[in-house]
Amino acid sequence: MSSTSPERRGVDSALDPSPATISDLAGQAVEWMAAYHASLRDLPIAPRATAAAVREHLAEPLPVEGRDFADLLEVFREVIVPGSRHNGHPRFFGYVSAPGTAVASVADLLASTLNANLPAWRSAPAPTELEHVTIDWIKEALGCRPSAGGLFTSGGSMANFTALAAARHRHCGDEVATRGASAHPAPLRVYVSTQTHHSVHKAAALLGIGRANVREVAVDARCRMDVDDLVRAIEADRAAGAEPFCVVATAGTVVTGAIDPLPEIAAVARRYGLWMHVDACYGGFARLAPSARPLFDGLAEADSIALDPHKWLYLPADCGCLIYRDPEAARAAFSLDADYTRVTQTEPAEAFAFWDYGLELSRRFRALKVWMLLGHAGSRAIGEAIEGNLDCARHVAELIAASDDLELLAPVGLSIFCFRYLPPAARTGSRSEADEEELDRLNERIMLSLQQAGSSYLSNATVNGRFALRGCVLNYRTTRSDMEVLLDDVRRAAALSGAE
Numbered sequence: 133m134s135s136t137s138p139e140r141r142g143v144d145s146a147l148d149p150s151p152a153t154i155s156d157l158a159g160q161a162v163e164w165m166a167a168y169h170a171s172l173r174d175l176p177i178a179p180r181a182t183a184a185a186v187r188e189h190l191a192e193p194l195p196v197e198g199r200d201f202a203d204l205l206e207v208f209r210e211v212i213v214p215g216s217r218h219n220g221h222p223r224f225f226g227y228v229s230a231p232g233t234a235v236a237s238v239a240d241l242l243a244s245t246l247n248a249n250l251p252a253w254r255s256a257p258a259p260t261e262l263e264h265v266t267i268d269w270i271k272e273a274l275g276c277r278p279s280a281g282g283l284f285t286s287g288g289s290m291a292n293f294t295a296l297a298a299a300r301h302r303h304c305g306d307e308v309a310t311r312g313a314s315a316h317p318a319p320l321r322v323y324v325s326t327q328t329h330h331s332v333h334k335a336a337a338l339l340g341i342g343r344a345n346v347r348e349v350a351v352d353a354r355c356r357m358d359v360d361d362l363v364r365a366i367e368a369d370r371a372a373g374a375e376p377f378c379v380v381a382t383a384g385t386v387v388t389g390a391i392d393p394l395p396e397i398a399a400v401a402r403r404y405g406l407w408m409h410v411d412a413c414y415g416g417f418a419r420l421a422p423s424a425r426p427l428f429d430g431l432a433e434a435d436s437i438a439l440d441p442h443k444w445l446y447l448p449a450d451c452g453c454l455i456y457r458d459p460e461a462a463r464a465a466f467s468l469d470a471d472y473t474r475v476t477q478t479e480p481a482e483a484f485a486f487w488d489y490g491l492e493l494s495r496r497f498r499a500l501k502v503w504m505l506l507g508h509a510g511s512r513a514i515g516e517a518i519e520g521n522l523d524c525a526r527h528v529a530e531l532i533a534a535s536d537d538l539e540l541l542a543p544v545g546l547s548i549f550c551f552r553y554l555p556p557a558a559r560t561g562s563r564s565e566a567d568e569e570e571l572d573r574l575n576e577r578i579m580l581s582l583q584q585a586g587s588s589y590l591s592n593a594t595v596n597g598r599f600a601l602r603g604c605v606l607n608y609r610t611t612r613s614d615m616e617v618l619l620d621d622v623r624r625a626a627a628l629s630g631a632e
Contacts, residue, residue, distance in 0.1 A: 146198045157201050158241075160201070160202065160205055161205070164205065164208075164209060165234070165237060168213070169220075169234060172218060172220050172221055172222075172609070173221065173222060173609070175218050175221060176218075176586030176587075177217060177218050177221045177223065177224050177583075177586050177587070177588070177589045178217045178218075178583050178584070178586060178589060179214060179215045179216065179217065180584060180586075181214075181215050186211065186215045189207075189211045190207070190211060190212075217589075219231060219232070220232055220607070220609070221589070221607075221609075222607055222609040222610040222611070222614050223587065223588040223589065223610070223614050223617060223618055223621075224589045224607070225588070225589055225590050225591075225602075225603030225604055225605060225618065226583075226589045226590060226591035226603075226604070227386075227591050227604065228386055228413075228414045228440075228443050228604050228606060229443075229604075229606065230442055230443050230444070230445070230446045230447060230448070230449075230606055230607075231446055231606070231607045231608065231609065232446065232447065232448035233446050233447065233448075233505055233509075235501075235504050235505055235508045235509070236446075236447045236448055236501040236504065236505050237448060238504070239500045239501035239503075239504040239505070240448065240500075240501055242500060243496065243497040243498075243500045243501065246259075246497065248497040249494055249495065249496075250263060250486060250495040250496070250497060250499075251485060251486060251487050251492075251493045251494065251495055252475065252484065252485035252486060252487065253477070253481065253482050253483070253484045253485070254475065254476075254477060254482065256497070257482075259497050259499065259500070260484065260486075262499050262500065262503055263283065263284060263486075263498075263499035265503065266284075266499045266502045266503045266506070267281065267282045267283065267284075267453070267455070267499075269503075269506055269511075270282070270439065270441075270453060270455065270502075271455060273417065273419060273420055273511060274412075274416060274419055274428070274431055274432065274437065274439075274455065275419070275428070275431065275432045276431075276432045276437075276455060276457070277432060277457065279458070280432075280455055280456060280457050280458075280459070281455070281456050281459035281489070282453060282454050282455035282456055282459075282489075283453070283454060283486050283489050283490055284441075284451060284452065284453050284495070284498040284499055284502070285452040285453065285454055285490060285492070286450045286452055286492075287413075287440060287442065287449070287450050287451070287452035288329070288331065288411065288413030288438050288439070288440045288443075288452050289331040289334070289335075289452075290452055290490075290491070290492075291413070291438035291439065291440075291452045291453060291454040292329070292331045292332055292335055292380075292409070292411055292413075292438050293331070293334075293335040293338065293339075293491070294454055294490045294491060295409045295435075295436040295438060295454060296322070296332065296335045296336065296339060296341070296378065296380075296409065297335075297339055297465050297466075297491075298407070298435075298436060298456070298461070298462035298465045298466075299377060299378040299407035299409060299435070299436070300320065300339060300341065300377065300378070300465070301462075301464055301465030302377075302407060302461060302462075302464075302465070303320070303375070303377035303378075303407070304316050304320075304377075306464075308340075309465070312340065313339075313340030313341070316375075318373055318374060318375045319342070319345055319373075319374045319375070320341050320345055320374070320375050320376075320377050321345055321347055321366075321369045321374045321375065321376045321377065321378075322336055322341060322345060322346045322347065322377070322378045322379070322380060323346075323347050323349055323362055323365060323366065323376065323378070323379040323380065323406075324346055324347070324348055324349065324379075324380045324382075325348065325349050325350075325351050325356070325357040325358075325381075325382065325385075325392060326348045326349070326350065326351055327351055327355055327357075327382060327385040327386075327387050327388065327390060328348070328380055328382055328385070328411065329382070329385075329386055329411055329413070332346065332380050332411070333346050345374075347365050347369065349361050349362045349365055351390070354390055354543055354545075355385065355387070355388045355390035355542060355543070355545065356390045356391065356392050356393055357381060357382075357392040357393065357397065359393055359396045359397060359400060362379065362397070362400055363400060366400070366404055366406075376404055376406055377406060377407060378406055378407045378408075378409060379397060379400065379401050379406050379407075379408055379409070380409045380410075380411060381394055381397045381408065381409070381410045381411070381434070382410070382411045382412075382415075383410050383411070383412035383415045383416055383427075383428060383431060384412060384413075384414040384415020384416070384418065384545070384546050384548075385414075385545065386414055386548075387542075387548070387550070387593045387594075387595065387602070388542040388543070388545045388548055388550055388593070388595065389414070389415065389525075389544065389545025389546035389547060389548030389604070390543075390545040391415060391427045391428070391545065391546070393430075394410065394428070394429065394430030394431055394433070394434070395429055395430035395433070396430075397430070398430050398433040398434065401435075407435045407436070408433065408434045408435050408436075409434060409435060409436045409437075409438070410431060410434040410436070410437045410438070411438050412428075412431065412437050412438060412439050413438050413439055413440040413443060413452070414440065414443050414444065414546075414604075415428075415444070415546050416428070416431070416437065416439045416444070417439065417441070417443070417444035417445055417514075417518065418444060418518055418522070418546050418547075419431070420511055420514055420515035420518055421515050421516075421518040421519040421522055422515070422519065423519060423522060424518070424519075424522060424546065427546075432457070433457075434457060435456070435457050435458070435461070436454060436455065436456050436457065436462070437454070437455040438452070438453070438454055439452065439453040439454070439455070440452050440453070441453055441502050443606060444518060444606060445502065445505060445506075445514065446505070446514070446517070446606075446607075446608060447501055447502065447505060448501070450498075451498045451501065451502060454489075454490065456489070459489060462489055463488050463489060466487065466488055466489055466490060466491070467488045517608040520608070520610070520611075521547040521605040521606060521607070521608075521610065522546060522547055522605075523612070524547070524605045524610050524611070524612060524614070524615050525544050525546070525547040525548065525549050525603075525605050526544060527612050527615050528549055528603070528615040528618065528619065529544045529549050531615065531616065531619055532549070532551050532619070535619075536554075536559055537553060537554050537555075537556075537559065537623070537626075538551055538552070538553060538554065538619065538622070539551060539552055539554050541595040541596065541598060541600045542595045542596075542600070547604055547605040547606060548602065548603070548604045549602070549603050549605075550593055550595050550600040550601070550602045550603075551600065551601055552571060552575045552598070552599065552600055552601055553574065553575055553578055553601070553622060553623070553626045553631065554571070555574065555626070555631040558571060568598060571598070571599070572598060572599035573599075574626075574629060574630070574631060575599050575600070575601055576592065576599055577629040577630070578601065578622060578625045578626050578629045578631070579591075579592055579601055579625075581625040581628050581629050582621055582622060582625040585621065585624070585625060587617065587621045588617065588618045588621040588622070590602060590603045590618075590622075591603075601622065603618070
């Protein structure tokens with residue numbers, strides 16, 4: 133078996149290209165990037181492709197010899213891009229997906245080039261300091277106390293998992309960490325609303341808490357956690373011998389955008405000694421919009437806050453974030469001595485390690501794109517863009533409420549709206565359960581037809597047991613006119629779906 137030495141490979145190889153070659157590679161990629169941004173509004177949002185058809189164009193044996201970058205870029209342009217959903221389109225309203233920004237794309241290129249790994253200060257001094265600075269900016273945006281701390285994660289699911297691990301350790305201590313969940317004498321209880329993101333249930337399962345020990349609390353007419361029902365659940369569990377230890381509030385649910393009553397939940401958490409975690413992955417950065425800021429009163433009282441800069445900071449994936457009100461309260465859950473990771477620095481700032489506050493050891497330089505976006509655009513411009521998204525959601529809700537063929541199914545929460553189409557026969561009089569089920573089926577057909585048409589895109593939700601067309605405005609390109617086009621597209625899809 134032989135290998136080619138670096139000397140024989142030369143300085144202008146595929147692995148080690150010359151500066152001129154690097155400039156050429158980057159120039160081709162950036163040329164595509166600029167053209168893509170310019171054409172986004174004209175692209176069909178979702179591909180009309182099958183897995184078999186896409187794979188037929190991509191599948192090949194492992195290459196033994198390399199090929200020119202231009203050939204690979206051609207496959208990207210002609211196969212991958214047309215076979216992708218375009219989340220940056222101004223009428224993509226599905227799920228909770230950000231459009232990305234040009235400056236963040238450049239930042240990701242720079243981060244990949246520098247290739248900094250951020251497990252600890254010693255591994256990446258300046259990038260670590262930049263992450264601290266950027267976390268400080270996020271704390272300021274949320275109104276957190278200066279002593280709070282945090283770190284970037286892969287996304288909200290990891291942030292929620294990490295927070296729940298910290299909460300469990302505060303309650304159970306080292307015994308469970310050492311001997312496992314069976315070492316704890318009583319079942320643990322986590323409290324969520326019926327609208328809480330499923331990642332909390334998954335985290336409970338993986339941490340040995342158990343999905344059955346995640347208690348779902350009722351919501352009120354505005355889809356917010358019912359605090360009285362929370363108290364009843366805690367009291368009942370304590371009486372039954374279980375140990376409540378954590379309540380998870382949500383600041384912007386993914387179904388309706390509802391924000392739980394944070395000050396009241398914080399008071400309950402203090403009363404019963406619970407860790408209060410807030411899943412603010414979708415909604416948290418809406419605090420930058422003046423009209424929404426009062427909705428987040430009480431957020432800073434949480435023991436931990438999960439956020440997704442790759443949602444309402446408009447960043448490309450991936451970038452989650454976790455803020456601790458008291459970082460030292462979380463440190464015991466993750467700090468573990470190992471010779472491989474032994475820190476020799478004595479100055480506290482230089483002895484800092486992110487692995488003491490979360491799960492990951494290898495960590496991408498995610499802070500760079502957050503810092504570049506906030507530094508380049510400024511928080512005022514981002515707040516104004518979020519305000520525009522909120523206005524678009526309110527505008528479409530007003531249009532739906534004023535129509536006779538569309539029906540709002542939930543109050544608009546932040547920038548999420550849930551509604552359905554009503555055919556003529558359903559617009560007057562009472563409806564039976566069979567009628568409601570037919571409406572569910574019709575609106576599901578409308579959603580699929582809408583997605584396939586490519587002009588607008590909605591996803592779905594279940595609201596009070598009924599199928600809802602659900603949209604989330606999360607794009608600085610979206611205008612009021614786009615909301616009007618959306619409703620025209622829905623009506624067109626209804627006609628194609630057999631609405632009578």
